[in-house]
Amino acid sequence: MTLGLRIPGLAGAFPKPILRIQPDSVVYKQTTVTFLCEGTTEVKECHLYKDGYQYLRTTEIPQNPRDKTEFSISKNRPSRSREIQLSILDPSDSLELVVTGIYGKPSLSVQPSPVVSEGSLLTFQCFSVKQYDRFVLTKKGPQKLSWMLDSKYNYSTQQYQAVFSVGPVTSSQRWTFRCYNFNKNSPLLWSEPSEPLELLFSGTLHKPTIKAEPGSVITSGSPMDIWCQGTLYAEIYVLHKDGSQKPWGTQIPQKPENKAKFSISNVTYQLAGQYHCYSYSLEDWSEHSDTLELVVTEIYNIKPRLTALPRPMVNSGGNMTLQCVSRERYDKFILTKEDQKFLSSLDSQYIHNIRQYQALFSIDHVAPDHKGTFRCYGYYRQTPQLWSVPSDPLEIHISGLSKKPSLLTHQGHILDPGKHLTLQCCSDINYDRFALNKLGGADFIQCDGQWTQAGLSLANFTLGLVSNSTIGQYRCYGKHNLSSEWSASSDPLAILITGQFPVKPSLSAKPNSTVHSGDNVTLLCQSPYKVDTFILSKEGGAHKSQQLKAKFQVWESQAEFSMSTVTSELSGTYRCYASEDSSLYVLSYASAPVELTVQGEVTLNSQVSEKQDYTLQNLIRMGFAGMIFIVLGILVFEAWCIQRQSQCAAGK
Template identity: 65%
Template sequence: MTFTFIALLCLGLSLQHRTPVLAGTLKPILSVQPDSVVSVQTTVTFLCEETTGAQEYRLYKNGNPRLQEIPPNPKNKAEFSISKISSQQAGQYTCQYWTYGAGWSQQSNSLKLVVTGAYSKPRLSAQPSPVVTEGGKVNLLCESNQWYHKFILTKEGPHKQSWTLDPKYDYNTKQYYALRHVGPVTSNQRWTFRCYSFDSKQPLVWSEPSDRLELLFSGTLHKPTIKAEPGTVVAYGSPMNISCQGTQDAEMCFLHKEGSQQTWGTQTPKESGNKSTFSIPSVADYSGGNYRCYCYSSAGWSERSDTLELVVTGFYDNKPRLTALTRPVVTSGGNMTLQCVSWVGYHNLILTKEDQKFLSSLNSQYNRSIGQYQALFSIDHVTPNHTGTFRCYGYYQQRPQLWSVPSEPVEIHISGLSKKPSLLTHQGHILDPGKNLTLQCFSDINYDRFVLYKVGETDFTQLYGQRTQSGLSFTNFTLDLVSRSTGGQYRCYGAHNVSSEWSVASDPVDILITGQHPDRPSISVKPNSTVQSGDNVTLLCQSTYTADTFILSKEGTTHQLQKMKSKSQDGELQAEFSMSAVTSAHSGTYRCYGSHDSSPYMLSYPSFPVELSVTGHIGASSPPPSSPLPTAATALEYKDHTVENLIRMGIAVLVLIVLGILVFDAWGSQCKAHHEAKK
């Protein structure tokens, strides 16, 4: 037996020298870069690594040798690169190496290379929402409108997972879909998913990946700040940004729109202050809604941000109309009512103020008297904070973030308790078309600016004030080329630059425009055009045309006019203006005009003038006529008159002095001649 063993041993040794054998259990390690799932056109590199110093390497696909490399220097590894990979190169890859004396090694473990992009991408969503709670569960829905035999759901990140799903067909949506229940999920990591589809005949050739789906958590870290730029009310088609500012260590921020089954956007904070900016190049109808943002760092998830409501305006073309039922200038502490009216039956009408998102929203009500839908917005106890520009919009309840185009703006101003200025007209209250009109607003308060407002309109004219040496502040509002539209009632206000509040309104000034009706009334004096002081006089205005009111004016006065309702008498309309105990101050030229109640500032042509002459003296028992006292309206004129009078007095004194010198010289000459004659 010893001989037999030795013979067999020698035979074995001799065979070892003549026939190479496989290197036992040694086999290389095969890896691929950048990943085992790549899109078409990607450059892929396979790495085949061993430890014995091989002289040759081979790469196999599906068991068939594909590439061979003989490294110039032993590196214990080989690199096989495939540029612009295609779906035909998807498959199972292995590699092996060859060494002198040992021959070919075992083949490496199989590595599957998946190539994506062969089909259009499916859609991935979270049911009911990607926002989940700690330990919660969520359904992930992968769907496509194309027929595929299988779906692949993958979880990305350090803890990769994948699930192969069989599709079903939904006859209502005409979509193929697969549903996967995932959970429980925890907030100590990110849960990021994608979905693919593939044909079971080519299991390693997949579709394009779905958009990435991130599950969002409300954690315990400091919540980020969300903001819309330029604002939360944005016109349809306009660009805008939504920014999310997290803590300094935030690695990723996510924007989510309420009701959406997907994450709206993902950003790595890049800007100063760790702010992520999500841009909307053109706001559309689907942009409206409630948004929140979430941030993730190595320490975990932040709390969710506050809600940002984004409203899209201009989606509906029918714009409402906004008016101030009282007037657009309201006394501080008073009440204000704004009326929003629309021909279209919007469910709600909403009132906004400048940069504020909204002030109030009301259900619209149908007003039969005007045949339109309306809402009345009442604001009690207004303050200077209510000063500003208001607009109203309409919207429907099922889409509350989609508004109509805005109404025309209405500007509201609040007048306070500071002293009212005075308003006067140098041209009188009754003007012919084509003339110029200057209204002067002034005060003994040093207002920085004055505002002229025409009652019934929403526009204001605002000018900086000037100051006189006597301490008065004033400005002149010049209205060129008087026309029908100039007629109306005017008030002015004073204001300081440091406050948005206006003063109390001035007393009103009525501006009346002549020639706006074709009739011309007549005027007569009873008992006579020449009367004695102390007599009673009646000025009678008459017209055969329609005239609801008669206006009596006297030339050369800027005081407010006398008005009287007309009465019918003997087929004519008339009004009697009575003056008792007249004085010489009543003497002058009088005219009368007619007006209609529907347009009280539009007058007829003037009557032909009539002269009233008051003669004689007032009896001893009658008080002497008092000189007219200067009013606030003439205060600015006194300074100019005073200077003018002083100049005149100076010239008169100078003339008297010269005359005195001449008279004295002439008198001296005569005395001298007389004295010489006596000699």
């Protein structure tokens, strides 16, 4: 178009006008465009020409102080994008009006990164899956720049592209780029602009701090905030995700704290990654902050299992191993404490006997700081910030050197299914609290201590009916309220369940079930089936069972429990059970009982009683003898008297 000023007179009677466009010479479709004719003093008419033909005419006298005439075109259409000119006989220089938004937008990227340093040389790549003749790269800002290149087909990416070299760049201005594409037959009709790409300068100002709330390990679908805090002079904060071609977001700082909040209402897997933030002031860009690694969990649904070896109660200064196991073939496992990374991730290893994958995290020289809640996760090597659902929490406790309590069961430790089980933890130390833990279990059952008149403190742990879920090895601990450490552990107590596989061994006594004190006796446990272990138990909760590996001889398994120099304390009712190594706490049915009787033992009390009986018998014997002597004496005396009387009568 040509914009002309027409009045009667000779050519050149007025100076050449200047043609300008507002808001810009490159505008989006449907945008209202205003043409300004400057330097038109005393002009009566102005004409706007498009490609040499009159397009608009005005007869208004300019009223603005700078002698401008305005021509407005509303809802600009693509067909109106042409060369526009202003003329008063001597026309103005031509001005091109470009309309964008005609085609689909291309994509824009920069190498090596949109985070740059002063004086960097950069390579911009503008690309599109559709074929266009040319690409245009533009820089937004007070100092506008543009570059134009023919498109070329990239066989590796199967896209059309143009590669622009830009630089050196300086931090004295903000660098925001877009790119467009167009065809040669309509060079003033451009596509939609690409997404803006702004360069971030790692400057010399003090780096800001970055943190995530509630934490950097966040569940998928949860809300979170990322905070960036810098100096008092920061004008704007920019959050950048590594690998992204544009800033994640920009915020104006909140006064007076001078920090910015980037809110995320719904965390998705796309947000996982490493983040930095920058601040910009009138002086310069700041250095980038430390790295914030955002991890999104519950991306994979197979939950690993976390256990403590040998148990989740460990002595202060001792060593502990945390085992993370999963049936899913994750590449790596990672351990967290209080939802924060605790140890570096470990490669998973396949364990053939359990047919699962695991990692073992070793913690040496355990300190009180190690107590707390632990979890483990699995993830794949190519997506290190996308984790599985967490394992169940594992509470780690630290035990000290105070005296260990005792763990008892009044029902015995070998129980039939369905029996009620209660374990009692007691101590002559006045512990305020007791805890019970099952080997391999993550949970601690805690109870307040009770005091007896005998000076004992104790707690009863009711575990309910005996089943496969309650059997196992237990330990208990005591603690004072003013201490953060638990006592040393009690001796282990194994709870076994009977009748869990169809084997019933037999039990016999050799040489006999009735023996004399000091003799030797052997209780022989046998089974026609091959088993791994035999267990001999005596009735009564206080008695400890004996366990022997089975020997397979003459088509049967057997074990000999030998007792030498027996005493009456060994008298009682015995039974034996069979077990397999794969199920240590699961027993067979009980054998028929054998009653062992020990005879002939003399005790100190019986010796005293026998002496008393002997003395009494002697006294009785002596009494009888004395009475006999008295009677005989009386008889002898009477006989003597009769004899004297006869002699006296004969003498008269």
